[in-house]
Amino acid sequence: EDQVTQSPEALRLQEGESSSLNCSYTVSGLRGLFWYRQDPGKGPEFLFTLYSAGEEKEKERLKATLTKKESFLHITAPKPEDSATYLCAVLLIKAAGNKLTFGGGTRVLVKP
Amino acid sequence: DAGVTQSPTHLIKTRGQHVTLRCSPISGHKSVSWYQQVLGQGPQFIFQYYEKEERGRGNFPDRFSARQFPNYSSELNVNALLLGDSALYLCASSLEQFSYEQYFGPGTRLTVT
Known part of the structure; x- marks a missing residue:
């Protein structure tokens, strides 16, 4: 069965304290791995797409990397506005159609 | 540019009722x-629709159904509501059926009492 697992479930950081979020997956038919940011009560906001092992993407204080079985989202010198839930998802191409399968998310709180 | 829009924003229903949620995709999607x-x-994942046809379905009961209109907007219908249907319902649009990037709307918060 296709599974996506994120860890830790929650992360409390001091402003400026860098850290990494993990997304591991056991799926067949992977076509891409996505990172989203979600603020409370809102829809997920697209951050990155990664397609192949070794690929890296950066945006401001965020950097996403991908290996064959997991992805990391590195947050460098975070600010309070980086507080959000970070979701990873894998895009699976199946005979019945394609779909995003999400992990449970990591809730990040950055304290000033 | 307008993003994905959904209506209503919030909804409160009673067990056993029916609900319809609406979604308008990004223009061109x-x-x-x-x-x-x-x-x-x-x-x-519940459903994917492309060119008015169902292209993918998740593990949800037949009480859930959807359709897509010629202008690519979509409706999600849920019959015989249960307390466990209380959730945020999200719509995501993409350019084509197998486009990799999906863009989400703000969601509809459904509460079943």
Whole structure:
């Protein structure tokens, strides 16, 4: 069965304290791995797409990397506005159609 | 540019009732997918529609149905509501059926009492 697992479930950081979020997956038919940011009560906001092992993407204080079985989202010198839930998802191409399968998310709180 | 829009924003229904949620994709996007997000969990895939046809279905009961209109907007219908249907319902649009990037709307918060 296709599974996506994120860890830790929650992360409390001091402003400026860098850290990494993990997304591991056991799926067949992977076509891409996505990172989203979600603020409370809102829809997920697209951050990155990664397609192949070794690929890296950066945006401001965020950097996403991908290996064959997991992805990391590195947050460098975070600010309070980086507080959000970070979701990873894998895009699976199946005979019945394609779909995003999400992990449970990591809730990040950055304290000033 | 307008993003994905959903209506209504919030909805309160009673067990056993029926509900219809609406979604308008980004202009030019032909594919719409629906997701259910229970509080504290990641979104779960319900349906994908492309060119008015169902192209993918998640593990949800037949009480859930959807359709897509010629202008690519979409409706999600849920019959015989249960307390467990309370969730944030998200719509995501993408350019084509197998486009990799999906863009989400703000969601509809459904509460079943």
